[in-house]
Amino acid sequence: MILYKEENEIIKEALKGLKLPDRVYIFDTTLRDGEQTPGVSLTVDEKVEIAINLDKLGVDIIEAGFPISSSGEYEAVKKIASLNLDAEICALARAVKEDIDRAIDCGVDRIHTFIATSPLHRKYKLKMSKEEIVEKAVNAIEYIKEHGIKVEFSAEDATRTEIDYLKEVYKKAVEAGADIINVPDTVGVMIPRATYYLISELRKEIDNISVHCHNDFGLAVANSLAAVEAGAIQCHVTVNGLGERGGNAALEEVVTSLHFIYGIKTKVKTEELYNISKLVEKLTEVKVQPNKAVVGDNAFAHESGIHAHGVLAHALTYEPIPPELVGQRRRIILGKHTGTHAIEAKLKELGYTNINKEQFKEIVKRIKSLGDKGKRVTDKDVEAIVEDVIGRVSKRERVVDLEQIAVMTGNKVIPTASVALKINDNLIKTSAIGVGPVDAAVKAIQKAIGEKIKIKEYHIDAITGGTDALAEVVVTLEGYGKEITTKAAREDIVRASVEAVIDGINKILKK
């Protein structure tokens, strides 16, 4: 297993002296805070499907929802709690009896109760004194404990709360019976150093500490890890980093960092991370950005020639871990930045082994030129280019060569094409009109070569989507008692058509 803590001198030195836990508990809140992502609303069945898969993934706790918020939410949490999953099922409740009763009714293992403690929330939102807040928290915790249910307590907006008051709230919560206290960085204002300081301070008086980091400044994962360095035993996370505003700490990022950098275990089966990410992406309809760490489509994709060359020689040159460890796969992408090593490897992968130097040079040129036009070059594009290049009659054997082509088309002109062909070293110029530019171009060629060779069939296909897609033209020509089918691929359909026809003519004449 890759373990940066052991293998990387710098990380090893930096972590020296820290008392890291062997194991961190993963509290997944995709179905609660994750569902608070604006625009996301999951049905009962969808929540159940995600819960089952989170359980398979191996998270320790699933926060299934906030039962007081709607009857659908209540139904979903109740259903999930009835599934007998390995994971502990948790429900959220304000420090309000009605919320707690609703959560108890769902039959959950743990209730996560919260109340805000920061001056802003006290003054403007709750309109409560410090004492009232402590009292509400204590009452809520005691009430839940009376029902024999585990309690997790959060001081909402903890990271903008006076530290002495925060410590007092948490100590009172523990005295009231809270099994674990959670420290929410509700609007993501923490930096890793400050998180480390805060958790270290709280750890002096409290054992079981959890963190809930938001990503408003993109620091949710870094802050979660800093909390673990300071002794937190549990991290709140969401799949794909979903959640309010900038989201929460991403499950896949926290877990892989813990496993592969710190060497801290969780119960999560990392090979399932990509699958759960895709499931959540599908059901929430929130697209995962391609450059998203761990689960993004580009997380293990390489286009740059230098990187692809390195990866082909030894994958770890440009990958921190093998993609299989998180259920991903390596992809070598061809495009503008591609080098010859990557193209060679791609051709081999696609089964092309007999390509000569001249053809290879042409294939590289065509792939790069497609990339230059801003296109991502797919395997199908490569196949079409290769087939086109290797299928051609060689320059030496050609009887007919295209010297020039011009087409004109529009809504107020008749589509017209003029071509200049070199036939047996004679330059023949013709022009023709047609129903469109392709028809005109093909008719102009036909005129130049005479009636002895005829186009029997013509077919065009876009290889990939988009107006700039590579188009593949397949034509069947008949002449001198022979029938030849040939193809050509270009982004320009007129050029593809003309090249396919001329190649066919050459094949008939060569034969």
Ligand SMILES: CC(=O)SCCNC(=O)CCNC(=O)[C@H](O)C(C)(C)COP(=O)(O)OP(=O)(O)OC[C@H]1O[C@@H](n2cnc3c(N)ncnc32)[C@H](O)[C@@H]1OP(=O)(O)O
């Ligand atoms: C940081 C977080 O992520 S917290 C979770 C946020 N998630 C959600 O809010 C999603 C689900 N929420 C809902 O469906 C609704 O907001 C409900 C059902 C919870 C409450 O709805 P309503 O009763 O209509 O109140 P509304 O949402 O407008 O206002 C919140 C009320 O809760 C109070 N409140 C907020 N947090 C707490 C708390 N932790 N403990 C006690 N009371 C609280 C507010 O002071 C306000 O009270 P008021 O109505 O007396 O002024």
Ligand SMILES: CC(C)C(=O)C(=O)O
């Ligand atoms: C309920 C709490 C933990 C929360 O979601 C937050 O503060 O962000």
